[in-house]
Amino acid sequence: MGFIDGIKERAKLxxxxxxxxxxxxxxxxxxxDKILAEGVxxxxxxxxxxxxxxxSQGLDLSKATIIDPExxxxxxxxxxxxxxLRKSKGMTPEQAKELLTKDYTYFAVTMVxxxxxxxxxxxxxxxxxxxxxxxxxxxxxxxxxKLVSSFFLIVVPNCExxxxxxxxxxxxxxxxxxxxxELAAIAGSSAKSFEALVGxxxxxxxxxxxxxxxxxxxxxxKVVEATRIAKELYPNVKIDGEFxxxxxxxxxxxxxxxxxxxxxxxxxxxxxxxxxAGNIGYKLAQRLAKAEAYGPITQxxxxxxxxxxxxxxxxxxxxxxxxxxxxxxxK
Numbered sequence: 399m400g401f402i403d404g405i406k407e408r409a410k411l412x413x414x415x416x417x418x419x420x421x422x423x424x425x426x427x428x429x430x431d432k433i434l435a436e437g438v439x440x441x442x443x444x445x446x447x448x449x450x451x452x453x454s455q456g457l458d459l460s461k462a463t464i465i466d467p468e469x470x471x472x473x474x475x476x477x478x479x480x481x482x483l484r485k486s487k488g489m490t491p492e493q494a495k496e497l498l499t500k501d502y503t504y505f506a507v508t509m510v511x512x513x514x515x516x517x518x519x520x521x522x523x524x525x526x527x528x529x530x531x532x533x534x535x536x537x538x539x540x541x542x543x544k545l546v547s548s549f550f551l552i553v554v555p556n557c558e559x560x561x562x563x564x565x566x567x568x569x570x571x572x573x574x575x576x577x578x579x580e581l582a583a584i585a586g587s588s589a590k591s592f593e594a595l596v597g598x599x600x601x602x603x604x605x606x607x608x609x610x611x612x613x614x615x616x617x618x619x620k621v622v623e624a625t626r627i628a629k630e631l632y633p634n635v636k637i638d639g640e641f642x643x644x645x646x647x648x649x650x651x652x653x654x655x656x657x658x659x660x661x662x663x664x665x666x667x668x669x670x671x672x673x674x675a676g677n678i679g680y681k682l683a684q685r686l687a688k689a690e691a692y693g694p695i696t697q698x699x700x701x702x703x704x705x706x707x708x709x710x711x712x713x714x715x716x717x718x719x720x721x722x723x724x725x726x727x728x729k
Contacts, residue, residue: 401553401564402690402717405595409438409723414516416719416726417509419502421445423523424453429715431457438716439723442515444502467498467505476508483511483536507532510701516726519719521706526571530696533703543698545583548572548705549591550680550693551721557687559647560666566592566600567668567683570676571694571705581624582631585669587697589635592667594728595721603646603665604628604639605675609655612642621671636661643668643679692717695725702726 416439420426427450430441441462443450450464467473473495480494497504503524509515521529530546539546549568557563568588569576576584581604589600604625608618618640625639638661639646645655645662652663670676684691692714694705702725704718 401551401596402692402720405717405720405724406436406438408727409720410436412723412727413437413440414723414726415440415442415514416722417442417444417506417515417518418719419444419506419518419520420522420524421450421502422453425522425710425712425715427454427457427459428712429719430459430462432712432716433719434459434461438720441719442506442509444506465509467502472512472514473498476505476512479512480504480508480536501532503529504532504536507536507703510703511536517702517704517722519704519706519715519722521704522708522710522715524708526694526705529705530572530703533696533699537700537703539698540700543583543587545576545580545587546572546696546698547576547580547584547587548694548696549588550691551595551695552680552683553690553692554683554687555689561596561598563689564596565666565668566596567670567676567680568697569670569673570680572673572696574673576624576672578620578623578627581620581669581671582627585624585628585637585667586632586635588667588669589632589637591695591697595724596666598666600635600667601661601665602628602635602637602667602669603641603661604637604669604671605643605646606640606671607642608640609642609645610640610659612655617671624669638662639669641665690717692721695721 421443443464477494506518547569548571549566550570552565554563592600606621621640628637644651646665649663656662683689702722
């Protein structure tokens with residue numbers, strides 16, 4: 399059984415309701431058809447019924463719930479909720495109605511806040527900022543979390559490294575240039591995400607162009623300090639660094655470059671020093687190693703809202719919906 403097949407089976411055990419606001423995109427509708435056919439999750443499609451039906455010819459969306467923000471009987475309740483949540487920012491009922499009826503992502507996230515759904519998947523045709531802004535404004539961060547960040551679940555075929563080729567790459571989609579405290583927080587959140595989704599013990603490597611002092615530079619100093627903070631904050635998590643990538647995942651290289659570390663050569667959670675490195679890294683694995691790449695998956699939001707790469711396929715969306723359902727169960 400492949401990794402994402404295992405995620406789907408776990409999702410089926412506790413059916414969650416996932417909202418898909420990008421119903422103008424055919425990939426979203428194809429993914430909804432597949433999810434419903436396999437019984438992975440309940441699906442809510444946000445949009446006008448006529449437009450969705452016209453765009454889904456040949457698909458079976460009969461089990462999906464279609465909600466038009468302009469005509470739903472719950473609109474007034476969502477307006478009141480959004481005004482209450484954003485009153486400190488001067489939100490008026492008129493502004494709330496405009497947002498909810500014109501921006502389907504705001505509508506979907508408000509549904510989750512109201513308890514009418516468990517998670518949102520969007521981003522196939524919207525930017526990360528447009529996808530996550532409503533989440534940060536409406537759902538906010540999870541209790542005890544200082545930072546919202548993101549990761550990709552990477553599954554490399556025929557790979558003996560990581561957890562049989564399964565890794566978390568973080569942050570690969572959201573936090574541009576984390577400082578040491580933020581990098582440590584990303585490491586802690588990523589360890590929790592690996593345990594929740596993969597079901598195995600996380601082994602976290604803080605990545606750099608240096609291994610244990612082999613290079614001197616302020617960028618290295620940042621990772622060294624982040625490692626110190628992470629070890630202090632998460633004493634029960636296996637975390638070490640700074641490591642070059644090969645020292646982090648290849649046992650022979652880890653033993654040679656970092657002989658005193660029990661993490662070197664064994665890592666399955668890779669924490670990149672900045673967004674450039676993380677984004678480049680996941681795309682190299684995806685395109686050159688033919689890895690499955692699911693994400694960016696967000697972590698640290700009170701309820702799961704996940705962004706998609708605009709280059710995603712319908713099958714990628716299926717995977718992220720399943721992951722979102724499992725995240726909702728964990729929360």
